[in-house]
Amino acid sequence: MGHATPRPGxxxxxxxxxxxxxxxxxxxxxxxxxxxxxxxxxNGREGYALLAxxxxxxxxxxxxxxxxxxxLELLSRRQAEGLHxxxxxxxxxxxxxxxxxxxxxxxxxxxYLRKPFQPTDVERLIARLQADRAPAA
Amino acid sequence: MDHDNAFGDLIQDYIAESLPLAETVSDAFLAxxxxxxxxxxxxxxxxxxxxxxxxxxxxSAMMGLTPIQLVxxxxxxxxxxxxxxxxxxxxxxxxxxxxGSGLLADLVQAAADPAALAGGAEEYAGRxxxxxxxxxxxxxxxxxxxxxxxxxxxxAGADATGTIRVDFRRLDAMLEIFGEAMIERSALLEVYRGxxxxxxxxxxxxxxxxxxxxxxxxxxxxxxxLMQTRLLPIATVFGRFGRAVRGLAQEERKRVRLLIEGDDTxxxxxxxxxxxxxxxxxxxxxxxxxxxPEAERVRAGKPPEATVLLRAATLADQVQITVADDGxxxxxxxxxxxxxxxxxxxxSADREAIYALIFVPxxxxxxxxxxxxxxxVGLDAAAAAxxxxxxxxxxxxxxxxxxxxxxxxxxxxxxxRSLIVEVDRERYAVPLSHVAETVRLEPGSLHEINSxxxxxxxxxxxxxxxxxxxxxxxxxxxxxxxxxxxxxxGPRRRGLLVDRLVGHQxxxxxxxxxxxxxxxxxxGATILGDGRVACILDAAxxxxxxxxx
Numbered sequence: 001m002g003h004a005t006p007r008p009g010x011x012x013x014x015x016x017x018x019x020x021x022x023x024x025x026x027x028x029x030x031x032x033x034x035x036x037x038x039x040x041x042x043n044g045r046e047g048y049a050l051l052a053x054x055x056x057x058x059x060x061x062x063x064x065x066x067x068x069x070x071x072l073e074l075l076s077r078r079q080a081e082g083l084h085x086x087x088x089x090x091x092x093x094x095x096x097x098x099x100x101x102x103x104x105x106x107x108x109x110x111x112y113l114r115k116p117f118q119p120t121d122v123e124r125l126i127a128r129l130q131a132d133r134a135p136a137a
Numbered sequence: 138m139d140h141d142n143a144f145g146d147l148i149q150d151y152i153a154e155s156l157p158l159a160e161t162v163s164d165a166f167l168a169x170x171x172x173x174x175x176x177x178x179x180x181x182x183x184x185x186x187x188x189x190x191x192x193x194x195x196x197s198a199m200m201g202l203t204p205i206q207l208v209x210x211x212x213x214x215x216x217x218x219x220x221x222x223x224x225x226x227x228x229x230x231x232x233x234x235x236x237g238s239g240l241l242a243d244l245v246q247a248a249a250d251p252a253a254l255a256g257g258a259e260e261y262a263g264r265x266x267x268x269x270x271x272x273x274x275x276x277x278x279x280x281x282x283x284x285x286x287x288x289x290x291x292x293a294g295a296d297a298t299g300t301i302r303v304d305f306r307r308l309d310a311m312l313e314i315f316g317e318a319m320i321e322r323s324a325l326l327e328v329y330r331g332x333x334x335x336x337x338x339x340x341x342x343x344x345x346x347x348x349x350x351x352x353x354x355x356x357x358x359x360x361x362x363l364m365q366t367r368l369l370p371i372a373t374v375f376g377r378f379g380r381a382v383r384g385l386a387q388e389e390r391k392r393v394r395l396l397i398e399g400d401d402t403x404x405x406x407x408x409x410x411x412x413x414x415x416x417x418x419x420x421x422x423x424x425x426x427x428x429x430p431e432a433e434r435v436r437a438g439k440p441p442e443a444t445v446l447l448r449a450a451t452l453a454d455q456v457q458i459t460v461a462d463d464g465x466x467x468x469x470x471x472x473x474x475x476x477x478x479x480x481x482x483x484x485s486a487d488r489e490a491i492y493a494l495i496f497v498p499x500x501x502x503x504x505x506x507x508x509x510x511x512x513x514v515g516l517d518a519a520a521a522a523x524x525x526x527x528x529x530x531x532x533x534x535x536x537x538x539x540x541x542x543x544x545x546x547x548x549x550x551x552x553x554r555s556l557i558v559e560v561d562r563e564r565y566a567v568p569l570s571h572v573a574e575t576v577r578l579e580p581g582s583l584h585e586i587n588s589x590x591x592x593x594x595x596x597x598x599x600x601x602x603x604x605x606x607x608x609x610x611x612x613x614x615x616x617x618x619x620x621x622x623x624x625x626x627g628p629r630r631r632g633l634l635v636d637r638l639v640g641h642q643x644x645x646x647x648x649x650x651x652x653x654x655x656x657x658x659x660x661g662a663t664i665l666g667d668g669r670v671a672c673i674l675d676a677a678x679x680x681x682x683x684x685x686x
Contacts, residue, residue, distance in 0.1 A: 018152045023147060026146070094195050117199065
C-alpha cells in the first residue's frame with residue numbers, strides 16, 4: 001500500500017545551513033507539496049519570531065543544532081510561553097541518542113526527522129502529521 | 138557516481154557550504170599534527186572537529202556523494218578514538234587525520250565532477266579501518282548539543298547577531314542598479330553644466346547646484362555602503378594554502394613553515410575568487426625554487442626550516458599581499474643571460490628592472506630558468522592574472538636572503554576611478570591607479586628613436602605609444618595628439634598619446650564583449666554620462682606590451 005499523499009501548506013524551516021534551506025525549497029516546490037508557502041529562519045531566535053507571527057503554520061521543521069537558540073531551547077521557550085501549541089514541531093536531528101529524543105519529546109517535539117533525509121521522507125512525515133490532525137480540522 | 142539524486146541541482150550550494158568546513162577541519166588537523174610533534178597531545182578541539190565532520194558526512198549523504206560520506210565517516214571514527222583514548226594520539230594517527238582531511242577537502246572541491254570522486258576514498262577508508270584495528274568497537278559518541286557554538290565559521294554569514302546570508306548575485310544586481318544611477322547622475326550633471334553655461338548663476342541654478350552636490354555626496358556614501366557588503370575576509374582564500382604548502386614541501390623534501398598574517402583583511406568577493414590561482418603559483422615558486430634544500434640552508438647558517446610568509450594588509454583603497462620566502466634569492470646574472478638568449482632587451486644596471494623580466498610572458502616558462510636560474514613556471518601567468526584584476530605585482534630580492542613578491546590589488550573591481558581621455562573622437566577610461574601623470578605635449582618634446590616615440594619624463598626616457606595605433610583608430614586619425622598619459626605598473630612606465638583629457642569619473646565596469654577591442658589593451662567597458670559606451674583601458678597590459686609602435 002502506498003503512503004498517504006501530503007497536501008501543500010504553510011511551513012517554517014529553522015536551520016543554520018543554507019544548503020538545507022535550498023533542499024527544503026526543492027522539496028516544497030515539487031511533487032505533492034508544490035505550491036506550499038515556506039518561511040526560512042537561520043537560527044532559533046528568528047524561528048521563534050516567525051512562529052509567533054504565523055499561527056497558520058502547518059508544520060515547523062526545526063534543526064536541533066544551531067547557534068542563537070538551538071532547537072531544544074526554542075521548544076522549551078515555546079512550551080513555557082504556550083505559543084501556538086496546536087502547531088506541530090518536528091525536530092530535525094542527525095544521529096541523536098534516545099536521551100536526546102526523550103528530551104525533545106519532553107520539550108514538546110511532535111516527531112523526528114533524521115538527517116540524511118530524502119524528499120520522500122519529508123513528504124511521508126508531513127502526510128502523517130496532516131492525517132493525525134485531520135479529524136480536528 | 139551519478140548525480141541522479143533529488144538534490145543534485147544543489148551541488149554548487151553543497152560545495153559552497155561544505156568546502157569551508159572541510160578546509161577548517163584540514164587546517165585544524167595540520168595544526169594538531171604540529172602540536173603533537175612538539176609533544177603537546179592535547180585534543181580539546183577534536184570534539185568540535187568531529188561535529189563538523191558529522192555535518193559533512195550528513196550533507197554528503199543527502200547529496201548522494203558516497204565517497205565523500207565515507208571519508209568523513211572514517212575521519213569521524215578516528216577523531217572519536219583520539220578523543221576517547223589519549224594513547225591513540227600517535228604520529229600515525231595524526232598523519233591519517235591530515236591526509237584524510239586533505240582528501241576530504243579535495244573531494245568536496247571536485248564534487249561537481251563525478252569522475253574525480255572515483256579514486257582514493259575506499260583505499261583511504263581501508264587504511265583507517267586497519268589502523269583502528271580489529272577490535273573495532275563502536276567509537277561514535279553522542280554529539281554535544283552545543284557543538285556548533287564553538288565551531289569556527291569561515292564564511293561571513295550567520296555567526297553574529299543580526300547577520301543574514303545573501304545570495305551574492307543579489308549584491309551584483311544592486312551594483313548594476315547603482316551603476317545605472319551613476320550614469321543617470323552623470324547625464325544630469327551634463328545638463329546642469331549646460332544650464333549654468335547658458336543662464337549663469339541665478340537663484341534656481343544655485344538651488345540646482347546644491348541639489349546636484351548633495352546627490353553626489355549621497356551617491357558616494359551609497360557606493361561605499363554597497364562596497365562594504367561585497368567584502369569578505371581573505372581568510373577564505375588563505376585558508377586553502379596550509380595543506381597545499383605542506384604537501385608540496387613534503388614532495389620537495391624541504392621543511393617549510395607557512396606564516397599567515399592579516400587574513401582578516403577584506404576584499405571584494407569577485408577578486409577573492411580569482412586570487413587563489415596566482416597565489417598558488419607564487420607559493421609553489423617560493424617552495425620549489427626559492428627555498429634551498431635543508432643541507433644548503435644549514436651550510437649558509439640559516440635555520441633548517443624555511444619560512445614562507447603570506448601577508449595581507451589594507452592600504453587606503455588598495456590591498457597589498459606579500460608572498461615572501463627566506464630562500465636563496467633571485468640570480469640577476471642568470472636572468473640577464475637568459476634574457477639575452479631569448480633576444481629580450483636587457484635593462485641596464487637597474488636590478489629591479491632585471492628582476493621584473495621574470496614576469497615577461499614566456500620567460501619563466503622556459504625550462505632552463507625553472508631549474509637553473511631559480512624561478513619557475515607560471516610567474517608570467519600569475520602576473521597576467523593580477524594585471525587582469527587591475528592590480529600590480531613587484532618583486533624584490535636579496536641574494537642569499539630571500540625573495541618577496543608584492544601584489545597590489547584594488548578593493549573592488551566593480552567601480553574604477555578613471556581618467557577619461559579622447560583619442561580620435563572615441564572616449565576611453567584609464568584607471569587612475571595606473572596613471573602617474575598627464576603631460577601636455579610641447580613641440581619637439583617627442584623624439585623618434587628606432588621608429589618608436591620616446592619622451593623625457595622626470596629625467597628618464599620613456600616609450601610613448603600612439604593611442605590611435607594601439608586602439609585601432611590610427612588609420613583614420615583626425616585629431617592632433619595634445620597630451621600623453623604616463624601609465625605605470627610596477628617599475629615600468631609607458632606614455633600613451635591622446636587627443637584630449639575629458640576629466641575624472643568613477644565608472645562602473647560592465648563585462649566586455651569579446652568582440653570589442655583588443656583584449657590585451659582593453660579590460661572592460663563602461664557607459665559614460667552621455668550614454669556612450671567607452672572601453673576601459675588595461676593600463677598594466679599596455680605598459681607590459683612588448684611590440685608597440
